[in-house]
Amino acid sequence: MKFQALKTLGACALAAMLAACGGGADMDMAGSGTKLAPTVWTSDGRGTNSCSYDPRCSNNPYAPFNVHSGTYANVGFPADGATISGMVRLQVSGLALENVELVPASGYVPRYGVFQLSNDKTHAWLDLDTTKLPNGPIAVRAAAFNKPAGQPDAVELTAMSPRTWMVSNTNPPVQALSVTAASAPGDGAVVAGTIRLELRGTGIANAELLPGVGYTPRLGQFNVSADRTYAWLDLDTRTIPDGVRDIRVSVFNVTQGQAGAQEVVAISPRRWDFRNGVGADFHGSVTVAPLHGSTLSGIVVLEVRGAGLRNIELLPAQGYTPILGTFSVWSPQYAIGYYNFDTRNLPNGPIDLRISAFSVAPGQPGAREIIAMPTRQWIIRN
Numbered sequence: 001m002k003f004q005a006l007k008t009l010g011a012c013a014l015a016a017m018l019a020a021c022g023g024g025a026d027m028d029m030a031g032s033g034t035k036l037a038p039t040v041w042t043s044d045g046r047g048t049n050s051c052s053y054d055p056r057c058s059n060n061p062y063a064p065f066n067v068h069s070g071t072y073a074n075v076g077f078p079a080d081g082a083t084i085s086g087m088v089r090l091q092v093s094g095l096a097l098e099n100v101e102l103v104p105a106s107g108y109v110p111r112y113g114v115f116q117l118s119n120d121k122t123h124a125w126l127d128l129d130t131t132k133l134p135n136g137p138i139a140v141r142a143a144a145f146n147k148p149a150g151q152p153d154a155v156e157l158t159a160m161s162p163r164t165w166m167v168s169n170t171n172p173p174v175q176a177l178s179v180t181a182a183s184a185p186g187d188g189a190v191v192a193g194t195i196r197l198e199l200r201g202t203g204i205a206n207a208e209l210l211p212g213v214g215y216t217p218r219l220g221q222f223n224v225s226a227d228r229t230y231a232w233l234d235l236d237t238r239t240i241p242d243g244v245r246d247i248r249v250s251v252f253n254v255t256q257g258q259a260g261a262q263e264v265v266a267i268s269p270r271r272w273d274f275r276n277g278v279g280a281d282f283h284g285s286v287t288v289a290p291l292h293g294s295t296l297s298g299i300v301v302l303e304v305r306g307a308g309l310r311n312i313e314l315l316p317a318q319g320y321t322p323i324l325g326t327f328s329v330w331s332p333q334y335a336i337g338y339y340n341f342d343t344r345n346l347p348n349g350p351i352d353l354r355i356s357a358f359s360v361a362p363g364q365p366g367a368r369e370i371i372a373m374p375t376r377q378w379i380i381r382n
Contacts, residue, residue, distance in 0.1 A: 096146060103143055137166055142159040191237045194236050208221060236372075236374065237274050251263070301339075312356070350379050
């Protein structure tokens with residue numbers, strides 16, 4: 001893809017979409033009834049309008065539970081009538097989101113996907129694997145709830161109004177999930193720098209580097225080929241603090257949030273000794289980003305978590321220019337950074353990008369770099 005100059009929103013302009021810039025007492029804009037209330041910062045460092053938490057101030061009887069409307073929020077889904085294929089990124093923004101589901105235009109079954117939620121319950125996302133759906137029209141909506149799935153008396157808000165998409169995939173024969181080969185350092189290995197992990201098999205929709213036991217924190221997300229036979233991860237081991245850690249690699253037949261998940265342990269639990277001279281003061285990896293091969297439209301939220309993240313940038317696969325985005329970093333621990341990536345500023349087509357984190361502020365000397373997200377290819381379609 002040829003890069004072009006990017007339009008960006010000022011921090012205050014963007015925050016104004018979700019919150020009132022500045023603080024102080026509530027104000028009425030020229031008697032319009034629109035209140036500008038002090039900004040409230042969530043646990044993830046996102047600015048929200050304090051009025052949103054008050055049913056009377058917000059005219060929302062369910063406050064703080066809400067789904068954001070308007071231009072900023074409504075760009076997280078393909079348009080009505082759009083043709084979709086492969087992996088498609090879907091997003092919802094709001095407050096106090098406890099469950100978000102992609103369901104039929106009417107009714108609740110079959111459930112096509114359950115969105116993942118940010119820690120502060122303001123953002124939800126789903127990488128919809130359309131190859132699991134039959135070709136042809138599908139009528140869907142996105143529903144948000146103020147209680148986890150299965151709990152009674154949940155309030156439902158429409159996160160995406162009913163629309164019809166045309167699923168169009170060149171469907172390969174359905175393949176059972178299997179792993180036929182794996183390449184990774186052995187048990188007891190000392191690891192440093194960037195190492196490549198590789199898997200070969202069939203039916204691989206998702207592959208993750210995980211702790212030896214359990215599923216969190218996720219230590220790495222593999223890229224997966226379109227034919228689901230090859231997965232790879234160029235792991236920057238500096239994303240993980242020095243020390244001994246037990247790890248495993250698991251593969252799944254669906255993406256996270258879609259029904260019918262099966263797991264195969266591709267690399268059995270083993271112990272690695274991370275030795276990069278990296279302490280707990282500077283480390284981090286991507287926690288929210290579309291999967292490799294995903295189709296993106298509108299504004300896509302990216303997030304990195306760790307420690308000592310003084311600067312985080314969205315960059316081309318190689319080199320440092322142009323900078324496609326600079327993350328907002330939540331201090332004082334510099335532990336969370338996020339960026340609202342406006343894909344509408346780029347031409348349609350494939351683009352290869354990475355995310356790098358640095359130990360000092362932009363322009364300062366002595367910067368250490370971590371590849372927080374190894375190169376992924378995304379398909380821009382607006």
